[in-house]
Amino acid sequence: MTTATAPRDQLSATFGALADPTRRAILAQLVDGEASVTELAAPFEMTLPAVSKHLKVLERAQLIERSRHAQWRPCRLAPAPLKEVADWVERYRVLWEDRFDRLEVYLEELQQGRSPRAEQANDDDTEPPAGGARGAAR
């Protein structure tokens, strides 16, 4: 969370660039390796300038890189922003899995009447955390 500003902006740029089917198809093509603009345009009924426009958006979002060396300036995937998207999803997935685990144990406790404190637990900070109950219930 200490560097929350930058990831948010990068993530927004990433999601924005991904919000178009043509650009997603271009990225999917690049998974197989670098390609020229002509190669990338081949599957689409689209002019080269139109494809170039999409490539510029992807480049601005840092989802692709274009070689400055070769004359034909091949495009290739830049993995970092995509990894950020994957990381974001993964972080929340783990969080919810963990919460569901504790909810499962707590619901079990409630139904077995093993949690008499549940009705007045709110003002009690000193009680053992849910993790302790979870260990006992498994």
Next chain:
Amino acid sequence: MTASNSPQVTTEDDAVVVERVFDAPPELVWRAWTEPEHFARWYGPTGFTLPVCEIDLRVGGRHVWGMRSPDGQEMFSTGVFSEIVPLERLVTTDAMADADGKPLDMGGGHPMETTVTVTLEDLGGGRTKLTVRQARWPDPGMAAGAGGGWSQAFEKLAEALPEIAA
């Protein structure tokens, strides 16, 4: 315990979706989500307590959750309920907040806010399927704009990531 109890996780668009079948009736699952004394017992990460748990359960009502880590650090989050269908559906936002429950500005003038949709499905026999969908965008319109099923392309990309990143 049974195969149907194992969690299902998918990513769709910009959201993470987690679902699981619980051996409890919807009434109980709903209370666990909406009554502070119950919610505080399971929501925080393992080892954390939830000393602050305010839930104003009405559309436009706010919740404030304050967690305390094992080493005493406190973290607050807040949000506003936008949809409440008892025993069925709960939609709220979730954002980091300060100790007063005021959303933190995480840059760009916007709080870093997500939308959380909780859905309960009564499976009968005292079982409930719980689905949580947490979407990155606070505005559903933006999520729709980013939709159109880019999950497939994304999955392919995500699979390829380890080797690309190497």
